[in-house]
Amino acid sequence: MKLHQRKPLLVLLTLGLMAGLLFSFAYKNDKLFAIAKNLDIFASLVRELDSYYVDDIDPDHLFTVGINAMLEELDPYTEFIPEENSDDFRLLTTGEYGGVGALIGNRTGINMVLMPYRGFPAQAGGLRIGDQFLKVDTVDVSNKETSDISRLLKGPANTAVDVQVKRGDDTLTFNLTRKKIVISNVPYYGKIDDQTGYIKLTDFTTNAAADVRKALLDLKSQGISRLVLDVRDNPGGILKEAVEIVNLFIPKGKEVVRTIGKIESVNAVYKTSKSPVDKDIPIAVLINERSASAAEIVAGALQDYDRAVLIGRKTFGKGLVQTSVPLSYNAQVKLTTAKYYIPSGRCIQAIDYSKKDENGNSSIVPDSLRSEFKTKNGRIVLDGAGIEPDLKVDSKSFAPITFSLVARNLIFTYGNEFFRKHPSIVPPSEFEIDETLYQDFVAWLEDKEYDYTTYVEKSLEDLNKYAQREPYFEEIQATIEALKKKVSHNKEQDLITHQDEIKEALREELISRYYYQEGVVEASLKHDEEVIKALGVLGDQQQVRQILTASVKK
Structure with a gap:
């Protein structure tokens, strides 16, 4: 092509590029203006409420309600964490806090100890399952919320706290000394039979990989030749811990997961960085519908490398990555910054929060839009709906x-x-x-x-309710009543x-x-x-x- 023939093309390309940049700049400026405008409106509104509303308002409460309502429009994992909730958030991510070491909860309207953790102040000091809380120090907590009692029990390590409880007909007082509580991610491991080890992994807080590694090495020293890794009911947690757990069974240099988001800084590829503890031991991974996030990364990566047999039920389907971002006044926001993709290339996110119907409900990825991927050995796996087991076991129902x-x-x-x-x-x-x-x-x-009410009784109740709308109800009423007596x-x-x-x-x-x-x-x-x-x-x-x-x- 001659130079004079290329000039119009170069001019068009240049104009097109300039137009694109101008559009992008204008769009960005429009967006920034919209944000600034609405923040100003919001601040003005609160000022007017504070000045003219008939009753006194609580600005902290109003702002928190407004922030949470805004975040509800996004996804359930993006959340605002005010300063007063930072200890609870730290517990979720690190498994560490200062306190007495007990799970507490409300049963039939009564706040009580549900599970003291072995070796920590609550258990060592004598608190038992079922003890009903009366006082924490001098505060009457018999009618407090469970979260309020939990907050009173927590505090700096090596500080004292008095706990008064009711046990049967007795009222007892325990003087406990708070400690730094570190909850293990592996509450139990052991041998199921002479050759098979079992590891229960309940969380992915700090040291999850170290906890699994320690359990695995101990079991191997006891002579196991196969392993069951149980991540059922595991809600996930720190992505790095998931990568290191996969690394226990996968050679160095293998991709475990990659994250892809809107900005370059969140895009990353996570690979195994160490020699595995055991790259050959046969593994079964147990999963269910409450296995999520990091638990799905571990199960999915081991499935993609054909390294383990997955047994149970399809996992939750959370393929989103959250990042904690600090805000003013020690508040934080945990927000979704990326999606993650496991070694086969699939993203297992089951719900599309960016698309909502007229009722505000997010859409589930339909089977027709799920794409096929392949494991290392060529097995077909699908994206868009969690990790599916290699061998399914139906959930157990109770009478x-x-x-x-x-x-x-x-x-x-x-x-x-x-x-x-x-x-x-x-x-x-x-x-x-x-x-x-x-x-x-x-x-x-x-x-x-x-x-x-049994299932059959419930069905008959429904039949009776719907039959009453029919003109022939009187004719069949006696039959329905007879059936009720028979199946009662x-x-x-x-x-x-x-x-x-x-x-x-x-x-x-x-x-x-x-x-x-x-x-x-x-x-x-x-x-x-x-x-x-x-x-x-x-x-x-x-x-x-x-x-x-x-x-x-x-």
């Missing part, structure tokens, strides 16, 4: 009578009374609810209220029919009184369907190889 006994805190209350009468029980792996103990529980229930539940019979699952709920409740969180996890393994499935799979290495190759259909 209405079991649900009622748990929801009404009857099993919990019986556990408190049992603990007061029995100073010790055998280890968790040996403890069972025998017939004598179960009949004692049944007798204890005789004067307790725990009525419930018998609590005594249900206690026999569903005794296995009631015994299991009772067993774990009683064990928690003596062996705390670790004991509950250990006790649950014997009857855990996903654990049993994992043992069967890991015991057949030919099946493991078949699952982790592309030729096998899921």
Whole structure:
């Protein structure tokens, strides 16, 4: 092309570039003007409210409500953290705080100890599950919110706090000394059988990878040759910890996850940086619908490298990355800055918060728009809806009578009374609810209220409600009533029919009184369907190889 022929093209390109830059500049200025304008309007509004509103206003409360309402338009993970909530936020991210080391909560309108953590001041000082809070120091907390009691119990390490509780008919006072509380991400690990190790990973706070590494090395020293890693009900946490946990099983230099956002500074590729502890040990990872975020990165990366068999149910589907940004006056905002993509290239985010219907509901990625990706061995995996297991295990449903006994805190209350009468029980792996103990529980229930509606009874109630709208209702009313009487539940019979699952709920409740969180996890393994499935799979290495190759259909 000759020079004079190229000139018009160069002029057009130059003009186009200038127009684009001007448009971008104008758009940015318009956006900044809109932000400044609306901030001025908001500040003016609050000033006028403070001057003219008939009652006194609380500016802190109004601003917090306004900020939270604004953030609700985005996604549920972007949140404002005022200065007074910074300790709670620090606990979520680091697992550390100054306090007495106990999980507290409200049962049937009463604030009580739900679980003292072993080795910390609450447990060492004598507080027990079921103790009802009366006072913290000189403050009457019997009618306080649980969050207020928690705040009073926390404080600098090595400071004293008096806790008054009601236990049965007794009122007791404990003088505790607060300590720096560091909650382990691995509340339990151990051997399920002679060859299989088990690690329960509940969080991804600071030191999660170190906790898993320590457990893995200890189990290997005990001679395990296969591993079950349990991330069920794990809400996730620090991304770096997830990368380091994957690195325990994946060679150095492998990509684990990449983050991609609107600005360059949040874009990053995270790779394994160390030699693995064991790159060959067969692994089963247990997942469910409450496994999210960092838990999904670990499960997804190990699946993408065909390094582990995933067992359970589809995970939550949180493929968004949050960053904490400091604000004025020690406040913070935790905001979504990027999406993450695991080694196959898929993003597992299940909900599109940028698209909402007329009712303000966010949309779920439809199956028709999910894209296919491939694992290292060529297995097909999909994006857009969490991590799907290689072997599915349906969720366990409980009979209405079991649900009622748990929801009404009857099993919990019986556990408190049992603990007061029995100073010790055998280890968790040996403890069972025998017939004598179960009949004692049944007798204890005789004067307790725990009525419930069975699934069939609920269906008949619905049928009766809808049938009343029909002109022929009178003709079938007698039949419906006869059916109601026929299927009406018998609590005594249900206690026999569903005794296995009631015994299991009772067993774990009683064990928690003596062996705390670790004991509950250990006790649950014997009857855990996903654990049993994992043992069967890991015991057949030919099946493991078949699952982790592309030729096998899921």
